[in-house]
Amino acid sequence: MLVRMHLARIVIVDADEEKMSMIVLQEHNGQRAFPILIGIHEAYAIDRRIRGASPPRPMTHDLIDRLLGELDCELEQIVISELRDSTFFAKLVLRRDGRLIEIDARPSDAIAVGAGTETPIYVDDSVLKEVC
Amino acid sequence: MLVRMHLARIVIVDADEEKMSMIVLQEHNGQRAFPILIGIHEAYAIDRRIRGASPPRPMTHDLIDRLLGELDCELEQIVISELRDSTFFAKLVLRRDGRLIEIDARPSDAIAVGAGTETPIYVDDSVLKEVC
Numbered sequence: 001m002l003v004r005m006h007l008a009r010i011v012i013v014d015a016d017e018e019k020m021s022m023i024v025l026q027e028h029n030g031q032r033a034f035p036i037l038i039g040i041h042e043a044y045a046i047d048r049r050i051r052g053a054s055p056p057r058p059m060t061h062d063l064i065d066r067l068l069g070e071l072d073c074e075l076e077q078i079v080i081s082e083l084r085d086s087t088f089f090a091k092l093v094l095r096r097d098g099r100l101i102e103i104d105a106r107p108s109d110a111i112a113v114g115a116g117t118e119t120p121i122y123v124d125d126s127v128l129k130e131v132c
Numbered sequence: 133m134l135v136r137m138h139l140a141r142i143v144i145v146d147a148d149e150e151k152m153s154m155i156v157l158q159e160h161n162g163q164r165a166f167p168i169l170i171g172i173h174e175a176y177a178i179d180r181r182i183r184g185a186s187p188p189r190p191m192t193h194d195l196i197d198r199l200l201g202e203l204d205c206e207l208e209q210i211v212i213s214e215l216r217d218s219t220f221f222a223k224l225v226l227r228r229d230g231r232l233i234e235i236d237a238r239p240s241d242a243i244a245v246g247a248g249t250e251t252p253i254y255v256d257d258s259v260l261k262e263v264c
Contacts, residue, residue, distance in 0.1 A: 057238045
């Protein structure tokens with residue numbers, strides 16, 4: 001079963017002596033929440049896309065967004081599907097011509113592509129049980 | 133007119149006191165060459181994809197590559213189309229159902245998506261004249 005979540009927080013520590021970044025996903029209609037450590041590059045991408053900042057040239061996740069648009073695809077949902085050896089796995093669920101297409105991705109990339117849009121984020125129940 | 137180039141070199145300096153990365157494009161059947169400064173994240177992505185290293189989860193440019201495949205698109209060519217205010221602009225030229233689709237991208241992203249494949253790289257003649 002999939003549980004609806006939302007992106008509750010982005011934490012970016014970007015100092016010379018320490019670099020760390022994570023996102024926190026929280027249950028949409030509940031209290032459960034958990035962090036995912038992500039790359040600082042992806043953290044900045046999520047933050048920038050949430051703020052709706054538009055650089056003169058498309059950054060990498062803007063490029064993915066445009067690709068989907070040009071190829072008549074809608075990002076229908078983001079699913080954090082699995083936790084294996086302390087690593088989260090995710091999927092982009094796309095809709096094209098009424099058909100659903102699933103593409104494996106890292107959670108950070110999936111959430112960066114969806115950031116700034118209304119795309120819902122889901123986490124598989126089995127993952128939530130492990131981390132909460 | 134478009135001039136066929138190839139990726140001649142990637143330079144990555146990733147030390148605490150200095151971080152810098154660039155690619156050098158060289159004319160395929162000629163001597164002209166020029167550098168493009170790119171982000172270190174993209175430089176690592178290009179290097180990794182050229183080496184054919186496959187991490188357990190798709191990295192961002194692997195994700196783009198998979199997206200194109202799943203959406204029945206071929207990356208036909210990469211074009212460095214313009215130089216404006218010292219900034220290079222590029223396009224991914226895709227083929228789907230016999231139709232060509234152009235998507236704006238940064239040169240680093242475009243070349244990272246094409247890296248490790250036979251996708252030809254072209255530079256507009258006007259850009260070459262400015263930089264060589």
